[in-house]
Amino acid sequence: MKASSLGLVLIVAAFLSCGTSAAQESESGRPATFVLIVNKTNPTVSLGRSRVVGLFLKKSSEWDDGSPARPVDQAKDSLLREAFSKDILHKSVAAVNSYWQQQIFSGRAVPLPELASDEEVLAHVRLNPGAIGYVSGDANVSAVKVIGVDE
DSSP states (O other), X not given: OOHHHHHHHHHHHHHHTOTTOOEEEOTTSSEEEEEEEEOTTOOOOEEEXXXXXXXXXXXXXXXXXXXXXXXXXXXXXXXXXXXXXXXXIOSOHHHHHHHHHHHHHHTSOOOOOEESSHHHHHHHHHHOTTEEEEEETTSOOTXXXXXXXXX
């Protein structure tokens, strides 16, 4: 096995063993990672992937205690959004946009708020008890809580 192939295998193995982040090639060639975050007061430690999908596609709108869930998305052109959509939603960003267009047209729902940066997502989640979002794996998450994603 070539050294570059071995490195790729190690990156994939590390990705698969970590439930709180996902990887995708960034423009610099380094993997872009994300972590799922909630407000520190949220008792959630981890969520199943299907539950995360339900929250981010507004198929469910409450936490287990009945309080409103307030998911936020990254900007449409964000590499993190691409990675999150692919890894968690199992859809491309274009497919998610199409989903939201159908929801709007049918009068069922409007898309999630899109925030322009990790800093905006962190601030929103820190200030809103029901908030959930995702930020890059190297973001300063000390003011929020990182939660795991279970299959």
